[in-house]
Amino acid sequence: MPYTLKPDEGLDVDAETTPYVDQMVDTGDRWTLNFGPQHPATHTTLRLVLQLDGERVARCTPHIGYLHSGFEKVAEVLDYNQYVTITSRTNYLSPLSNNMAWHHAVEKLFGIDITPRAKVLRTIMAELARMQDHLLCVGAAALDLGAFTGFLYSFNPREKIYDICDYIAGQRFHPDWTRVGGLMQDLPDEDTFKLMVKEFINDDLPTAIGDLEKLVERNRIFMDRTQGVGVISKEDAINWSLSGPLARASGVRRDIRKDEPYLCYADNWDYQGAEAVKFSVPLASDGDVYNRFLVRIEEIKQARAIINQLIDNIPGGSVNAFADSKMTKPPKEDVYGSIEGLIQHFELVMSNRGWKPPVAECYGCNETANGEFGYFIVSDGGNRPWRVKTRPPSFINYSTMSKMIEGHMLADIVAVLGSINVVAAELDR
């Protein structure tokens, strides 16, 4: 039954209906449908205004901002350590990646080189965070298309990653684990940590991925629903600024871990000539939803290979860069046990003291699960940033939504949405 959703001026029902949508309303049999902001398949709060021709999407206009909470304005009143709590809340599927991206940019601004031990621990956790994000994404891809079992297979092992986060940082969901020049704390017990990580990557993960692949990868229904849907060509992917698995599924050879290496992805990470970790970057050429699924599955396997190279070679030493440089917080024993430690602690936490970064601006980015996640920091020389701009991969990837979905069926929207892996908290910030 075709119907037209016209804004009723008397009731003031839709303040957001814009002329952009209005002019499309009366075009024959087409009708307008509001998809979201509250809808199970939109995962969080997204709204699409769809112009439908039967069940085919003729025009799609995304409206975002329902979860906008001013993260970037808040950055201007929090110091370089405090803001890490906000970064955990951007992409909450893999909060550790954002913590590291933030402090990667901050350390670039301050000119700090972190210790080999901190680098290895950060790399291991970055890869676990990548798995955490991809596992949810591939599971939700199955769930949105009706395969509930697939979702359970991939969602269960994520709990083990939360256990590891809980163990190292004391919080499951928002670990806020990094600090300027290092980490919040050293591992409580290295052997337990190794055991937990090994148990996860050698037992739980291979089983889960194996089950999921067997269930979904060559499944005729899944393939019919995802192949040839939401295609983006290689040229378009670059021109539309796509990054991460989305771009790599279209054949774009770009991974910041390889192209602008940082942490243990760079050679000489222990300052004694160690080689970078070895891994391959999966590429696909079709650029459709199915290819994105395959790329993500393969990235999980590569992340497992990276962790296997590092987990038995965690170097000793401090997790905080040069303890006497006045840049990192001293260990708690020093704070309570020595006057120097106490002074250094207060120098950093008091609101009229703190860091003395150069008056400059710089951009630092990491390859997170969704793509290039970067922070542009403008510093005025004080202990709070002057301006922080997030480069959120979800936001920029989602801008191609209408391009991907126009011409496809209404039911394909959930498949495409799942493949972009939009996280509204990161999208709206």
Add this chain to the structure above:
Amino acid sequence: MTTTPDHPTFARVKESFPDKKFRATEFRGDSTLVVEPGDLHEVMQFLKDDESCKYDFLSDVIGVDYLNYPAKMPGRFGVVYILCSYERDLRFYVKTFLDPSVPTEGIEEDPALVIDSVTDIWAGAEWTEREVFDMFGIRFKGHPDLRRILLWEDYPGHPLRKDYPVKGRGEREMYKVVDRTDA
């Protein structure tokens, strides 16, 4: 902050636009080219098309407000473009400055805060430019669909400007209160 700029693109831009005014800065290996707002589109088109530049990827567009910034800046608002060349594996930053001509507390349209959109060069600039417009009120000439993106259409401010308070201007208090009996 200014050191010897040795990024290969600096020399190439300088020899291609001999009569234009540029400034260059470098910090921790990041090279920034500062262009006049009027020259922006032409220079950006050159950076994308020129064989020895080939910046095919626009990573982000960033607005910055330098009101009362401790260092001397050529203008109040800065717009930074992060470019990337996949082929040559280079990153390059282009920056331009604008000065407002009307009071900046409100959302009044300012004819001085207008620069050319680069959406015709990199389609990916569409949403990032909208965000800069939303947060700073800088308008992009030639943008296909310049609407607010994160805030709603009639929001009474551009919140990332430095003269907008962190606590807001009482927008929450202005909402109509609907209690249980009326709902």
